[in-house]
Amino acid sequence: MLKKLGRLYEGLLWLMMAAASLYIALMMLGIVYYTGFRALGWRYNPYTFPLIEYGFIYVLMLGSPWLVRTRGHIHIELLTAAVPARARNVLSRSVAGLSALTCLVLAWYTGVLTFEDFTGNRYDELRAQLDLKRWIVMVSMPIGFGLMGIEFLRYVFGRQILHTGKAGLAGEG
Secondary structure (H helix, E strand, O other), X not given: OHHHHHHHHHHHHHHHHHHHHHXXXXXXXXXXXXXXXXXXXXXXXXXXXHHHHHHHHHHHHHHHHHHHHOOOOOOEOHHHHHOOHHHHHHHHHHHHHHHXXXXXXXXXXXXXXXHHHHHOOOEOHHHHHHOOEOHHHHOHHHHHHHHXXXXXXXXXXXXXXXXXXXXXXXXXX
């Protein structure tokens, strides 16, 4: 049962990453549409710009938990390569713990802000003419930060550590 739950969770992270990847393509098409129509003096959908602008946050928050899980995010292992294996284990788990704590604190605060924006019926001041609710952009943050926190905790308490101990960028060679 636990393995099945783990596979479902991993599938959720993969789907979030896939959605982020598709959103990048959608953003690219939106940029071509928006700039092309503006350059030609044609009317364009005013919601295109927020779709692109909010997309940067959505892509970051949807894709990051998968990157943490697969150690695909950028980190340099200069220090962890210079210390003995036992010290590397402690150092790596400490870094992962600090990262998890940071992500979980950010998840909490962005969750509170999202809830306040949702219940307070707040609007995005920059897009007031479009009547966009502010929680629409905020909702991705507690989800993304929360799942990144969980993924970093896997490196704190799991068998595998975050750092490989090879000098250079993670995932090289």
